[in-house]
Amino acid sequence: xxxxxxxxxxxxxxxxxxxxxxxxxxxxxxxxxxxxxxxxxxxxxxxxxxxxxxxxxxxxxxxxxxxxxxxxxxxxxxxxxxxxxxxxxxxxxxxxxxxxxxxxx
Numbered sequence: 001x002x003x004x005x006x007x008x009x010x011x012x013x014x015x016x017x018x019x020x021x022x023x024x025x026x027x028x029x030x031x032x033x034x035x036x037x038x039x040x041x042x043x044x045x046x047x048x049x050x051x052x053x054x055x056x057x058x059x060x061x062x063x064x065x066x067x068x069x070x071x072x073x074x075x076x077x078x079x080x081x082x083x084x085x086x087x088x089x090x091x092x093x094x095x096x097x098x099x100x101x102x103x104x105x
Contacts, residue, residue, distance in 0.1 A: 010037070 012018040025036035 021033055021036065025033050028036065030036040030039065
């Protein structure tokens with residue numbers, strides 16, 4: 001049983017571009033230029049789907065950050081002001097002492 005093949009000739013815009021395709025296909029061990037081009041098309045189609053998922057993820061993260069900011073602003077001032085004063089925007093605290101190195105034991 002033979003595979004059904006659909007073929008289409010490609011017109012490369014320049015000879016330099018075709019040489020770049022040939023050399024890239026050879027460097028990446030593709031059997032032919034066509035195999036390289038088909039793999040590139042497949043990757044592009046898959047990346048398009050992941051781009052949409054990334055946009056949706058970014059929107060969810062932005063909404064979560066906005067909601068968290070609103071919740072912080074709703075906290076009573078005495079709770080928010082316990083560590084931070086209105087006069088100082090920066091709060092500095094002491095860091096814990098460093099953990100001794102394993103070689104000192």
